[in-house]
Amino acid sequence: MDANGILQILIFIALIVGLTPILGGFMSRLFSGERVLLTPVLAPVERGLYRLGGIDPAAEQHWSRYALSLLAFNLAGAVLLYSLQRLQGVLPLNPAEMGAVPPDLAFNTAISFITNTNWQSYGGETTMSHLVQMAGLTVQNFVSAATGIAVAVALIRGFARHNARAIGNFYVDLTRAVLYLLLPICMVGAMILVWQGVPQTLLASVDVNTLEGIKQTIAQGPVASQMMIKHLGTNGGGFFNVNASHPFENPTALVNLIHMVSILAIGAGLTNSFGRMVGDTRQGWALFGAMGTLFVLGITVTYWAEAQGNPAMAALGIDPTLAGSLEGKEVRFGIALSSLFAVVTTAASCGAVNAMHDSLMPLAGMVPLINMMLGEIVIGGVGAGFYGIIIFVIHTMFIAGLMVGRTPEYLGKKIEAKEVKLAVMATLIFPVSALGLGAVALLGGSAAIPAGGPHGLSELLYAYVSATANNGSAFAGFGANTVLHNSLLAFAMLLGRFIVIIPALAIAGALAAKKTVPASVGTFPSHGGLFVGLLTSVILVVGGLTFFPVLALGPIVEHLMLAAGILF
Amino acid sequence: MLKELRPALVMVAAMTVLTGLAYPLTVTGLAQIAFPWQAKGSLIESGGQVVGSALIGQSFTGPAYVWGRPSATVATDPADPTKTVSAPYNAASSGGSNLAPSSQALIDGVTQAVATIRAAHPDQTGPVPVDLVTASSSGLDPDISPAAALWQAGRIAQVRHAPVEDVKALMIRHIEGRLLGILGEPRVNVLRLNLALDERWPMK
Numbered sequence: 001m002d003a004n005g006i007l008q009i010l011i012f013i014a015l016i017v018g019l020t021p022i023l024g025g026f027m028s029r030l031f032s033g034e035r036v037l038l039t040p041v042l043a044p045v046e047r048g049l050y051r052l053g054g055i056d057p058a059a060e061q062h063w064s065r066y067a068l069s070l071l072a073f074n075l076a077g078a079v080l081l082y083s084l085q086r087l088q089g090v091l092p093l094n095p096a097e098m099g100a101v102p103p104d105l106a107f108n109t110a111i112s113f114i115t116n117t118n119w120q121s122y123g124g125e126t127t128m129s130h131l132v133q134m135a136g137l138t139v140q141n142f143v144s145a146a147t148g149i150a151v152a153v154a155l156i157r158g159f160a161r162h163n164a165r166a167i168g169n170f171y172v173d174l175t176r177a178v179l180y181l182l183l184p185i186c187m188v189g190a191m192i193l194v195w196q197g198v199p200q201t202l203l204a205s206v207d208v209n210t211l212e213g214i215k216q217t218i219a220q221g222p223v224a225s226q227m228m229i230k231h232l233g234t235n236g237g238g239f240f241n242v243n244a245s246h247p248f249e250n251p252t253a254l255v256n257l258i259h260m261v262s263i264l265a266i267g268a269g270l271t272n273s274f275g276r277m278v279g280d281t282r283q284g285w286a287l288f289g290a291m292g293t294l295f296v297l298g299i300t301v302t303y304w305a306e307a308q309g310n311p312a313m314a315a316l317g318i319d320p321t322l323a324g325s326l327e328g329k330e331v332r333f334g335i336a337l338s339s340l341f342a343v344v345t346t347a348a349s350c351g352a353v354n355a356m357h358d359s360l361m362p363l364a365g366m367v368p369l370i371n372m373m374l375g376e377i378v379i380g381g382v383g384a385g386f387y388g389i390i391i392f393v394i395h396t397m398f399i400a401g402l403m404v405g406r407t408p409e410y411l412g413k414k415i416e417a418k419e420v421k422l423a424v425m426a427t428l429i430f431p432v433s434a435l436g437l438g439a440v441a442l443l444g445g446s447a448a449i450p451a452g453g454p455h456g457l458s459e460l461l462y463a464y465v466s467a468t469a470n471n472g473s474a475f476a477g478f479g480a481n482t483v484l485h486n487s488l489l490a491f492a493m494l495l496g497r498f499i500v501i502i503p504a505l506a507i508a509g510a511l512a513a514k515k516t517v518p519a520s521v522g523t524f525p526s527h528g529g530l531f532v533g534l535l536t537s538v539i540l541v542v543g544g545l546t547f548f549p550v551l552a553l554g555p556i557v558e559h560l561m562l563a564a565g566i567l568f
Numbered sequence: 569m570l571k572e573l574r575p576a577l578v579m580v581a582a583m584t585v586l587t588g589l590a591y592p593l594t595v596t597g598l599a600q601i602a603f604p605w606q607a608k609g610s611l612i613e614s615g616g617q618v619v620g621s622a623l624i625g626q627s628f629t630g631p632a633y634v635w636g637r638p639s640a641t642v643a644t645d646p647a648d649p650t651k652t653v654s655a656p657y658n659a660a661s662s663g664g665s666n667l668a669p670s671s672q673a674l675i676d677g678v679t680q681a682v683a684t685i686r687a688a689h690p691d692q693t694g695p696v697p698v699d700l701v702t703a704s705s706s707g708l709d710p711d712i713s714p715a716a717a718l719w720q721a722g723r724i725a726q727v728r729h730a731p732v733e734d735v736k737a738l739m740i741r742h743i744e745g746r747l748l749g750i751l752g753e754p755r756v757n758v759l760r761l762n763l764a765l766d767e768r769w770p771m772k
Contacts, residue, residue, distance in 0.1 A: 053578035072576035135588035200599040225592040245705035253752025319695040334753035356664040455668035477666030
């Protein structure tokens with residue numbers, strides 16, 4: 001760990017803190033239906049979309065109807081994306097003449113992109129046509145992100161309203177998120193990326209003759225437009241196999257910074273929108289504080305573990321001045337920015353990588369794993385992180401209520417048996433899917449594991465945790481592209497997405513219907529340090545109790561054996 | 569249920585047109601006008617021929633060139649399409665080694681790379697820069713650290729019959745610093761440096 005590395009991390013944190021109230025204010029105006037920056041230009045487009053779809057923007061929906069619209073829209077998206085992949089061979093914009101994607105891979109990929117996971121069992125440049133990358137994958141990058149934002153906004157309305165039946169209109173929230181928030185930022189951002197060297201062309205590849213006279217085929221394509229939304233929407237699906245470590249996806253330190261800020265900006269901003277919409281910005285900063293505490297813990301451990309270097313390489317006569325192991329890392333990012341990116345991408349449900357997580361030091365690779373196991377509530381995916389942490393807030397308030405023997409309340413809403421049950425359901429689905437399906441996969445599909453020893457378990461575990469958490473990053477040595485893993489992982493992605501979204505919407509509906517009770521002397525204040533500390537502890541205890549055993553068998557034992565000089 | 573069908577289908581179609589076609593095609597059009605060189609892949613020409621991309625590393629093994637990082641990219645085996653063979657700097661199929669830190673294969677590979685690099689640089693007695701013996705994440709890393717470039721100066725100077733101090737000076741001029749002195753890591757673009765070496769001390 002050196003001073004410059006720490007400075008880079010602090011600058012990044014400062015940028016996120018600074019952007020949070022700006023984006024938070026913008027989003028609270030946007031989703032309250034107020035005029036925003038581009039309203040004069042885009043309002044006609046917005047109205048046109050509603051007219052085409054037969055949508056009455058003034059008609060708000062009950063939570064069950066909101067959930068139904070969401071599911072119908074996602075199902076239609078999945079069918080379209082599956083069909084595009086199966087038919088890419090006969091469709092236009094296929095300069096590299098890719099054949100049809102096999103059924104199990106197309107199914108996995110369709111589920112992966114509608115659930116905002118972007119798990120990729122394939123290498124982009126060798127599998128997907130430009131049409132699929134643009135009209136299939138990029139579209140889902142936008143709308144799966146907008147879906148997450150919509151759920152978060154609906155849940156915020158649950159707290160902000162009282163005695164209300166409806167929580168908003170799904171299609172209005174979706175459309176506004178895409179039109180006014182995601183698209184404008186992406187247009188500007190993509191142009192900056194191209195300026196920095198990210199290609200944007202419809203050609204498949206160029207052939208060059210290298211200085212040593214070898215033919216090199218350089219794959220490219222419409223990369224910049226996909227890069228911007230894949231980070232802003234915390235999707236993470238790369239244009240190229242190696243994702244944001246590819247020099248075309250991430251050529252410079254400036255692009256790397258834009259990528260990382262994009263990943264956390266909207267998720268962080270939503271905590272602030274929440275505060276504004278419930279009429280007390282301190283509430284938003286309290287959630288941000290709990291998230292920030294966990295983030296700082298995570299980056300500290302990762303950067304420290306990476307900076308130690310690999311003890312097995314210590315005796316080989318390698319220069320220690322470039323601290324750490326650069327296996328699976330790029331020179332332009334080095335240890336500090338590779339560590340930071342790994343923590344950022346798993347804090348959010350992004351899953352883009354700028355270094356190969358499989359080759360991270362055991363404890364450094366464990367932090368991304370823990371970030372995902374905690375449910376990605378450290379800022380979290382766009383929308384998903386917010387409703388994820390609210391689930392934990394409900395647990396926290398329930399436990400606090402038990403301690404003093406009082407019905408728990410949060411922001412004037414009584415938290416009763418129904419909400420607690422729904423929150424427990426959303427929390428329990430995670431270990432059921434990640435550990436349960438992971439165990440099934442271990443029985444039937446261990447051939448996909450390349451590494452020996454405890455790291456092999458980590459590779460499989462990472463895949464199932466990543467799918468359930470809708471992250472999409474991988475210990476990429478894991479050979480997931482088999483019928484068994486493609487199917488099980490797709491199932492895990494569906495469970496991890498919709499068995500959290502539906503309870504979250506049900507909670508929103510239940511809360512909106514309640515009356516607001518005024519705070520009294522017996523109310524546990526939810527904007528102070530005590531609340532932040534309690535929330536952070538509940539998150540760590542729930543995650544720890546669930547996952548410590550499997551972490552002990554994977555990265556922790558690998559760390560100890562590596563320190564003892566045992567290799568596999 | 570049927571009432572849900574129309575908005576779902578229409579909105580999926582509309583979003584596909586808007587975000588899947590209009591957005592990327594607009595960016596493509598604007599990019600081709602504003603930054604045509606970058607949009608087409610930052611291609612470098614030398615002597616009227618395209619010799620590579622400034623952003624994509626290429627394999628250098630000859631004694632007259634500065635070497636880049638080991639690359640773990642593979643290609644389909646021409647003899648057996650179900651298998652892959654090592655193909656360093658295959659820019660049509662990026663990839664890292666994905667070897668675990670506790671992998672015997674990783675440590676064996678690094679040990680081998682250290683031995684090779686030492687044998688090629690008998691003038692160097694100090695430790696080997698770590699980026700010269702570990703594979704990059706993309707397999708296409710265009711850069712090496714300044715230390716890794718300077719480490720090779722003696723060999724280049726000897727092969728090109730150039731004063732070693734001049735070779736080092738050229739290398740130092742090719743160091744790209746951190747953004748604003750803070751962000752990223754100092755680095756040297758291997759292809760650009762080798763082009764400069766060819767220009768200054770031609771081999772033919």
